[in-house]
Amino acid sequence: MKTQNQVWDIYTRLFHWLLVLGIAYQWVSMELLDDAMEQHALVGYGLLSLILWRIIWGFIGPHTVRFRHFSPNLKTLFTYLRAKPKPVYATHNPLGSIAVLTFFGLILVQSISGLFMTDDIFFSGPLLGWLDTTIENVIQSLHDTSFDLLVLLILVHILAVVWHVLHAEPYLIKAMFHGKKPLITPPSMSNLQVHSRALVSLGIAITLVYCSVNYLPQWLGINPADDWDF
Numbered sequence: 001m002k003t004q005n006q007v008w009d010i011y012t013r014l015f016h017w018l019l020v021l022g023i024a025y026q027w028v029s030m031e032l033l034d035d036a037m038e039q040h041a042l043v044g045y046g047l048l049s050l051i052l053w054r055i056i057w058g059f060i061g062p063h064t065v066r067f068r069h070f071s072p073n074l075k076t077l078f079t080y081l082r083a084k085p086k087p088v089y090a091t092h093n094p095l096g097s098i099a100v101l102t103f104f105g106l107i108l109v110q111s112i113s114g115l116f117m118t119d120d121i122f123f124s125g126p127l128l129g130w131l132d133t134t135i136e137n138v139i140q141s142l143h144d145t146s147f148d149l150l151v152l153l154i155l156v157h158i159l160a161v162v163w164h165v166l167h168a169e170p171y172l173i174k175a176m177f178h179g180k181k182p183l184i185t186p187p188s189m190s191n192l193q194v195h196s197r198a199l200v201s202l203g204i205a206i207t208l209v210y211c212s213v214n215y216l217p218q219w220l221g222i223n224p225a226d227d228w229d230f
């Protein structure tokens, strides 16, 4: 049995599973629950904070979760696609990297477009009324379209993970829970550095979202369409 080494830090794992729960809740709140608009918006702000946190983490987190570690390019992608058997990567392989970056982009679009949404009854997103109505209509239809794309990507992601479990890395799903893989990955920073950097970046992400919801509308001169305050 090879030594198991940490490739996913605790915060990236929490990010992943909170993302799964949050996105599932966003669908449930719109399609199955009545009167859950306030919760939908709140969880949406949470998801925006999470994704902003992960972007900062991609620059200052442990080396295995940094963008630099899994930035795809055509050469590595084709080499990976031709390889038999497939090489095992500490985190994302070149194909997986494209999916992950697309995930980040779609979740960003989904949560930012939410800020311009309205249910035409009780709720208006905090940035509704800032832009021209035509542009806001496009942003609102993006909120629907990007969710459809997100669902498609989630299905592909789950199929890809299952394929990998069956053909290359049987421990892959467990690794997203305990963080370890049987690979040599020397730790790139101490526990203290991981915790302090994660908490500082989480503080920055939450502050950015809090200010965008509570102060940005005033700075942009938007008249609040309702008096919701988070």
Ligand code: HEM
Binding pocket: 012, 015, 016, 019, 020, 021, 023, 024, 054, 065, 090, 091, 092, 093, 096, 100, 103, 104, 154, 157, 158, 161, 172, 173, 176
């Ligand atoms: C709403 C559903 C899901 C979303 C949005 C999602 C999103 C993501 C994202 C963004 C990553 C990259 C993590 C990072 O680098 O920060 C990832 C990785 C991963 N996810 Fe998911 N995921 C979902 C569901 C699942 C499920 C149900 C499973 C298990 C069956 C799973 C297993 C994994 C695994 C094993 C990885 C690591 C893949 C690798 O090593 O390249 N995911 N997922």
Ligand code: HEM
Binding pocket: 023, 026, 027, 030, 040, 041, 042, 043, 044, 045, 047, 048, 107, 110, 111, 112, 113, 114, 115, 116, 117, 118, 119, 120, 123, 125, 126, 143, 144, 147
């Ligand atoms: C990643 C985050 C988010 C996800 C996954 C998400 C998902 C969804 C989904 C699936 C719908 C239903 C679309 C349809 O029926 O075609 C929806 C509608 C909506 N969302 Fe979001 N949303 C997110 C963030 C937000 C945020 C941050 C806000 C507001 C602050 C927001 C406000 C709304 C509103 C007002 C509607 C329309 C409700 C209606 O038509 O009655 N969403 N969202």
